[in-house]
Structures are given as structure tokens and as C-alpha cells.
Amino acid sequence: LHLVQSSPLNKEPRPIGSAYPYSLPADEAILTAQVYLMDVEKKESKKVMLDGDILELLLLSMFDSDDDLLKWTEDSKEAYLVRYDRYFKTAQAIIIDREKGDARLAASHGYDTFGFTEYFGHASQEYFMDSGLLYLPQSRELIWLTEEEAGASLYRLDADTGAFKDNLTPGPYCVRRIRYWDPDKQDIYFSASGKEADVDPYYQFLYRLNLESGDLVKLSQEDGEHRVRFHKKGLYYIDSYSTIQTAPKTQVCDREGLALCHLATADLSRIMDLGYVTPEPFQALARDGKTPIYGILIKPHDFDPTKKYPLVDYIYGGAQRINTPKAFEFHAGMPGPDPQGGLQSLAQLGFVGLIVDGLATPLRGKAIHDMTYGKAEECCGLEDHVHAIRQLAEKYSWIDLDRIGIWGASGGGYATARALLQFPDFYKVGVSLCGNHDQAKYHAHWGERWIGPYSKESYHNQANRNFADQLKGHLLLIHGDMDDNVHPSATLDLADALIDANKDFDMLIYPNSAHGVGMFPYVVRRRWDYFVRHLLGQEPPHNFLIREKKDEDKDKS
Secondary structure, eight states, X not given: OEEEESSOTTOOSSOEEEEOOOOOTTOSSOOEEEOEEEEXXXXXXXXOEETTEEOEEEXXXXXXXXXXXXXXXXXXXXXXXXXXXXXXXEEEEEEEETTTOEEEEEEEEEOSSOOOOOOSOOTTGGGSOOOOEEEETTTTEEEEEEEETTEEEEEEEETTTOOEEEESSOSSSEEEEEEEEETTTTEEXXXXXXXXXXXXXXXXXXXXXXXXXXXXXEOOOSSSEEEEEEOTTSSOEEEEEEOSSSOOEEEEEOTTSOEEEEEEEOOOHHHHHTTOOOOEEEEEEOTTSSSEEEEEEEOOTTOOTTSOEEEEEEOOOOTTSOOSOOSSOSOSSOOOSSTTTTHHHHHHTTOEEEEEEOTTOSSSOHHHHGGGTTOGGGTTTHHHHHHHHHHHHHHOXXXXXXXXXXXXXXXXXXXHHHHHHHSTTTXXXXXXXXXXXXXXXSOHHHHHHHTOSOOXXXXXXXXXXXXXXXXXXXXXXXXXXXXXXXXXXXXXXXXXXXXXXTOOOEEEEETTOOTTGGGSHHHHHHHHHHHIIIIIOSOOOTTOOOOOOOHHHHHHO
């Protein structure tokens, strides 16, 4: 693909063009990665081969900051990884011999829809599953984390034949991440959610499973979201836990889950003094009228239940993660200067904010997750958002159903535009940032995983441009002109369709900005202004300046 820097930073008059590799679903061949073994001392490299063929990987990051896709055995004689085919229909466990430089297929797993593990780096990786492959060379076994009907389980397989031995963690619950393996005691420590009754099913707790006896022990003592990091030799672990309403506490625990030392409790007094509003968790029913879905509401600091408030829905809509924060944090995977999807600041401007995870999102089992396949236009339960808001309005008279807005970035930018096109009488105002408005114009590994192989017919319904004539509300499209993740053409293509349909809309192309355009104070202010003007019904301050705190200011505060 090509980008044009129309306003070069060097202020030279000639625009600067650039090209970069980028695979689309319609491409016959897509980008792949190759694995090399490097001998640092000899300064030699060797390409790893599999049955005489190049070992190909989808072009996702091989090494994230917390859990490498390619892992080594303790003696460093072998490495292992999970490889997917182009359409994520087949997952293969690959074992690499360091000395020989070759690789072998140890086991494989097929899917009717898609295989799911997320192993690329992210700001809040706890909202993904782990790549989930553990190789035990002494017993010649593989422990493989695999999504299944009612959760995600650890399967034990023969590393030589690939034969299935047993399901170590039969559900219904979701194993999220292998934390530590003790080969001497045959203990696996892992985080999981959905096993405990009467708590949020997304909360992660730490468990210990003994492979010989099958005994499973819950180690986390307190309710909440537990983030765990083990000592390299497994002598102890650090546990930081909280909920969306309670301050994070960090402690050192022994392998029995007993607290050895309290390290810290976060002091919330300063942000509370600034008007921070603790979100309120809620539970509603999905579109099927029976499946519970979970979210949060954020109210103004001077909330008055006798008033009517417009509501803003912060959406992501991608099938690889949930959006609702579960720990005490300002973001759920998407960092930025505007806490919790910008809803904290919008609440102080007179709105109620909402984040909710509908059906087709992960971490509730494959039956629910598979609901996204071939239905990208549903944005992982956009209809569930509508149902949840209607239920909340029945419960809370202060929600004004005539003033519902929505915003999001990237997949949330796509979902925002989709909401105004699909539910034009419900969503009245939307701010769409850097949206991938047509998956045929986005990364091959995205559309092909969630929709399938490309055809004009199968990709027609998900393209926002094909429904531009349904727009009724106020829509602001924002995109950075140097976005090399979602190409600016995605937004311009939708704008072209809206013009063809003779629809009024607003658009901002931000010069010299990539995919993080939403973090710029100017863009934050424009988003505030748009909702205040069109949803709150008031005129915002003219050219209000958001002043970023400098280091010396932070020291004084």
C-alpha cells in the first residue's frame, strides 16, 4: 500500500510518498514470516525447514513483551510454537531441533470456523488468551490451551504421535494463561475465568493443577481480577488484584496462595478529589433474551437521578478481546490520555457512559465466540448493545433513549459507523476514529479469520459503504493520513459512498498521524465538542484548548 505525507514535517513543499507491504484478503499470496536460528558467536543463521518447506507464519509479532510465541525448553535444545494456516482453520504445534535446524509437526487441531489465541503484544494483554502451548520433553507431552464449546481447556497430547490423551481442565470455564510449570512436582499454575460462582465470569483467578493426581486448587483468595507474575524459579509470585471499584493491592504469595508480604495498596484519594467516578458494573440479557452480558456505567460526579441524561456507548467490536475493564484501570486494552474510552471526561460534560461486551466476544466459550464468524457486520453483538441500553432505560428513568450516542476507534470506528447505519433511529450521534470500514481493504489475517476466504458476495454485507444511504444521524469520521494499520482509504471510501447517497456528515483528516490519532488532545476536544453540540444540545466553548501537563506540572500536583 501507499501513503502520502501531504504536510511533511520538514515543511518542504513536495509531498512525500511511501510504500509498505500489506496483504489484503483478495490477494493470491499473503505476507508470511520465516523462522531462522541464529548462532551469535559464529555469526551464522539457518532457515528452519518443515518437511522441506519453509516454515510460514502469519505476520504477527513473534515476540511480545510477556509471552513469546516461540518458546524454548529449559535446556534450550528445542523450541516450539503454534502455527496457523492462512484462514486459521488449522493450528499446528511445531517443535524445532536447535542442533539440526529442522522442525517437525508434533500435533494439529482443526476448526470449522477459526482457531483463537492472541499472542501479539498489546497494552493490556490480560484481556486476551495466551498462545497456550507447553512442551514437556521429559514425558514427551504437549499441554495445549484450546478454545472449546463452553470455555477453553488444557489438552494433553502425545508429542511424538500427536494423539489426544485427556482434557486436564474440563469446563465449563476458560483457562486464560499458563503462568508456571514445575517439572519436579508436576504442577501447572494457570489463570482462568468463569469457574467461580456468583462473581464476574471474566475475573481471573490463579489455580494449580497436578498432572499426576489431577488435583486442582484455587490459590487466589480474594474476589476480583488477579494479575500474576511468577518468580523465575517459581519460589513465589506477585499478585496484583482489584475490581473496577476497588483499589489495586499487590502482594507476594507463596505457592500455596498464602500472602507472604504486602507490597502496596494504591492511593485513590487524589483522583477521587479530581472528580473521578467509580464505574458501576451491570448485568443485562443479550439479544436472545437469556444469555447474561456484562458491562459498566459511568455517571457524572454531580449525578442527579431526577434529570435525564444522554448516553454514550464506547464500542470496540473486534472479536479478539473484550472491551469492559475488569480491574481498576483506565483502559481495557486501548491506552490513551482519556480514561475508560473517554467516558470519564464525557461524564463530567453531562453524559452517562456505557461499555458492554455482547455475544460473539471471546472468553465465554467457542459456542458464543463462533457467533462472529462470517458476520463482521454484527460487530460482536452490536444488537446486544441496543438490547442492554433499552433494559437499562427501563430500570433507570434518568437514561434518555432519545439521545444515544456511540464512538470507537479502529474496529470501534467501524462499529460506530455501522451502528448509525444499522440502527439509525436508535443511535443519533457517532464519532468514528480510524475505522476499518471494509474488511476487504484491511489486513488479510483479520477478514480471513473472522469472515473466511474472500469473495465479493461474502464480504458485501460487512462493507459500510454499501449501507451509506441509511444514515440519519450526525456522524464524524476521523482518520490520520499516515495510518499504516487501517489505511486512510477505508474512511475516504465510506465518505465517497455517503456523498453518493447525498448524506450530510463531518470528517477530519489529521496530518502526520498514524493509527493512534485518538490520543491527540485536538481530536479528544473535537470528540467532546461533537457530542456536546449534537447529543447534549449545547454549544461547546469555542476552540477550547486541552493543555497537556508538562513534567514540572506533574511534580507539583
